[in-house]
Amino acid sequence: MSSCRTAAILSRSFLRQTVPCSLFSLTSISRTAATETSAGLFPVWIRNLSTSASSTAGLPKDKTEEKQTVLPGNGIASGHGRPTHQTSPSTVKKHHNPVNFTDKFAYWTVQALKVPTHLFFQRRHMCHAVLLETVAAVPGMVGGMLLHCKSLRRFEQSGGWIKALLEEAENERMHLMTFIELTNPKWYERALVFAVQGVFFNAYFLAYLASPKLAHRIVGYLEEEAVISYTEFLKDLDNGTVENVPAPAIAIDYWRMPQNSTLRDVVIVIRADEAHHRDLNHYASDIQFQGRELKDAPAPIGYH
Ligand SMILES: [Fe+2]
Numbered sequence: 001m002s003s004c005r006t007a008a009i010l011s012r013s014f015l016r017q018t019v020p021c022s023l024f025s026l027t028s029i030s031r032t033a034a035t036e037t038s039a040g041l042f043p044v045w046i047r048n049l050s051t052s053a054s055s056t057a058g059l060p061k062d063k064t065e066e067k068q069t070v071l072p073g074n075g076i077a078s079g080h081g082r083p084t085h086q087t088s089p090s091t092v093k094k095h096h097n098p099v100n101f102t103d104k105f106a107y108w109t110v111q112a113l114k115v116p117t118h119l120f121f122q123r124r125h126m127c128h129a130v131l132l133e134t135v136a137a138v139p140g141m142v143g144g145m146l147l148h149c150k151s152l153r154r155f156e157q158s159g160g161w162i163k164a165l166l167e168e169a170e171n172e173r174m175h176l177m178t179f180i181e182l183t184n185p186k187w188y189e190r191a192l193v194f195a196v197q198g199v200f201f202n203a204y205f206l207a208y209l210a211s212p213k214l215a216h217r218i219v220g221y222l223e224e225e226a227v228i229s230y231t232e233f234l235k236d237l238d239n240g241t242v243e244n245v246p247a248p249a250i251a252i253d254y255w256r257m258p259q260n261s262t263l264r265d266v267v268i269v270i271r272a273d274e275a276h277h278r279d280l281n282h283y284a285s286d287i288q289f290q291g292r293e294l295k296d297a298p299a300p301i302g303y304h
Pocket residue numbers: 133136171172175226270274
């Protein structure tokens with residue numbers, strides 16, 4: 001890649017981080033992303049606020065309305081985003097076909113991890129979601145931390161990837177904070193979370209040091225499974241197996257949802273978040289499979 005092109009990409013990335021999103025046209029970014037990915041497509045992180053209004057019950061139609069959304073308790077909404085697409089079954093399902101050894105290793109690792117998890121939780125979706133989110137919030141923090149240290153060591157930009165991965169970690173933690181309002185894990189489930197975190201944090205840390213493209217691919221497949229799990233959750237909400245209780249206040253605040261939102265609405269927006277994480281991590285892996293570094297392609301920041 002020529003130095004001019006690299007500079008142009010980094011400068012666009014820098015603008016994305018420093019200029020308010022409402023003032024910054026994403027048209028050029030989206031064109032860049034389309035040409036930078038191996039598949040030529042990564043439309044997922046392109047904001048489409050008009051779509052959000054039609055696809056998620058009562059969500060604001062534009063940034064102006066967003067900023068005027070009054071939250072319960074105190075103040076005006078700011079700081080959080082919400083999913084803007086991938087809220088319908090027809091758009092949320094995607095699968096990255098494993099094509100090489102690394103992909104297949106990542107795919108079958110996730111499939112192997114899935115078996116005991118499903119045997120343990122079966123259709124206890126809430127408990128499953130709690131464990132899933134305690135795991136899902138780790139990779140973004142580990143990847144972001146390692147890229148942060150790399151940026152410091154090399155005196156170079158990250159292309160926005162540190163921010164993107166830390167945003168993902170924070171978003172996953174908010175999924176957990178939402179579900180914990182609705183369920184109370186038993187002592188052995190808390191013990192399981194404790195043990196899984198100890199193993200998974202260290203395993204992922206080592207995996208990211210050894211092969212970031214493998215690490216991102218594993219997370220891509222984990223997020224594919226998260227989308228499937230939340231789709232099953234929705235099925236049981238629709239057939240009455242799980243009660244569709246009112247959405248917790250923390251979820252209404254975070255996603256700026258209407259006051260009368262329900263658990264079903266929450267699961268739909270969380271599933272859309274997972275779809276975004278899936279696409280972001282597969283994209284990150286694709287970049288590195290092309291022999292490039294993450295900093296060479298602008299990160300999909302500002303989604304959450
Ligand atoms: Fe999540």
